[in-house]
Amino acid sequence: MSERVRRAAGAVLVAALLLAARPPADHAPDNPAGRGVEGRQAAAHRVEQLRVKVLQALPHDPKAFTQGLEMADDTLYEGTGLPGLSSVRAGPPGKKSTVQVALPAPLFGEGITVLGRTLWQLTWQNRTAIERDAKTLAELRRVPYPDDGWGVCLDQTRRRLVTSDGSSRLTFREPGTLAKTGEVAVTEGGQPVTNLNELECVGAAVYANVFLTDRIVRIDPATGAVTASIDASGLLRDDELVPGSTLNGIAAVPGTDQFLITGKYWPRMFRVVFVPA
Numbered sequence: 001m002s003e004r005v006r007r008a009a010g011a012v013l014v015a016a017l018l019l020a021a022r023p024p025a026d027h028a029p030d031n032p033a034g035r036g037v038e039g040r041q042a043a044a045h046r047v048e049q050l051r052v053k054v055l056q057a058l059p060h061d062p063k064a065f066t067q068g069l070e071m072a073d074d075t076l077y078e079g080t081g082l083p084g085l086s087s088v089r090a091g092p093p094g095k096k097s098t099v100q101v102a103l104p105a106p107l108f109g110e111g112i113t114v115l116g117r118t119l120w121q122l123t124w125q126n127r128t129a130i131e132r133d134a135k136t137l138a139e140l141r142r143v144p145y146p147d148d149g150w151g152v153c154l155d156q157t158r159r160r161l162v163t164s165d166g167s168s169r170l171t172f173r174e175p176g177t178l179a180k181t182g183e184v185a186v187t188e189g190g191q192p193v194t195n196l197n198e199l200e201c202v203g204a205a206v207y208a209n210v211f212l213t214d215r216i217v218r219i220d221p222a223t224g225a226v227t228a229s230i231d232a233s234g235l236l237r238d239d240e241l242v243p244g245s246t247l248n249g250i251a252a253v254p255g256t257d258q259f260l261i262t263g264k265y266w267p268r269m270f271r272v273v274f275v276p277a
Contacts, residue, residue: 047188048218048228049277052235052261052270058094060262060269068112068121068151068198069249069262072134076251076260079112079121088112088121088137093260094269101137103130111152111198113161115175120161122149129178143178147171151199153206155221162206162221164199168192170206170221186219188226193217200250200259207259209248216250216261230274232261240267 067086068079076093080086086109089097103109108124119132122145129145132138151164160181161173172182186193186208195211205227206219214233217226232247245265252259253271262269 047226049231050228050274051231051277052272053275054235054270054272055258056271058260058269058271060094060266062265062267065244065264066198066249066262066266067110067264069251069260070112070114070153070200071251071253071260072114073254077112077114077119077134078249079109081109081124083108086123088119088132090134090137093271099135099137101132101139110149111163113152113154115154120152120178122152122163124149145178150197151208153199153201155201155206157204162199162201164196164208166195166197166211168194168196170196170199170208170219170224172221184221184224186217186224186226188217188229193226198248198250200252202252207250207252209250211248212246214247216247228274231277232272235261235270236263236266236268 064078065081065085066078067081070077074092075090077090079088084105086103086107087100088109089100091097091099107126110122110124112119112121114134117134118140119134121130121132123129125148127145128142129149130142131140133140148165150166153162155162159175161175163171163173168186169183170186171180173179174181186196197209197211200207206221208217208219210217214231216230216232218228220227242265245263247263249262250259258271258273260269260271
């Protein structure tokens with residue numbers, strides 16, 4: 001496949017993903033503070049306005065249609081998408097992957113998360129999730145996944161998975177089976193926040209890329225309330241942007257307050273901290 005066709009396919013699929021995003025849930029989370037005018041105003045008041053401060057720019061594969069990003073110890077894991085081009089890879093940040101495994105077509109790779117010795121990789125609409133050995137990335141088993149796969153992260157505080165499906169919902173799952181254990185609707189100022197995509201669990205919070213924007217939101221998964229809105233615009237020059245190159249990929253750097261962020265077809269990855277806007 002030529003590079004031009006590859007990029008065009010990516011742009012088409014980005015549009016298709018947006019159209020496929022589910023409508024927002026029509027119910028609010030069970031959060032008394034979010035009910036009524038006073039509750040919405042209070043929720044809006046609590047939303048921190050943050051921006052990214054770049055500490056370091058690192059190389060990133062410009063052919064990678066990034067779907068998931070996560071660091072475990074010193075290893076950066078990345079999942080990529082598109083049928084026939086999907087993969088999961090691992091290696092030091094900013095360097096060539098030391099291990100890479102392709103997904104056979106028609107599987108469309110999506111979010112990933114590491115659970116110690118294993119790794120889960122979701123697929124978009126293939127109704128399948130793949131469990132892998134975290135060291136070799138070898139496939140261990142496939143399990144049914146009845147929903148659209150978008151983002152996934154491991155909530156260590158409650159020992160559960162958190163997943164997104166492109167709507168305003170976060171779904172909680174049992175780590176070993178992916179069975180649903182609950183869900184919450186995500187709101188900001190009392191309004192649904194749709195197109196939740198790649199996820200990162202950090203402590204008791206969940207960070208989410210908002211699809212087709214330069215925005216990351218920090219969510220309290222207990223209530224679904226957005227507690228911070230992070231502006232990640234302006235990281236790439238105009239001449240570095242190509243069709244389909246949207247922000248997608250956020251990984252907390254263990255033991256620090258730093259994050260690695262990148263996007264689909266981005267030639268660079270950035271080590272950043274979030275500071276007041």
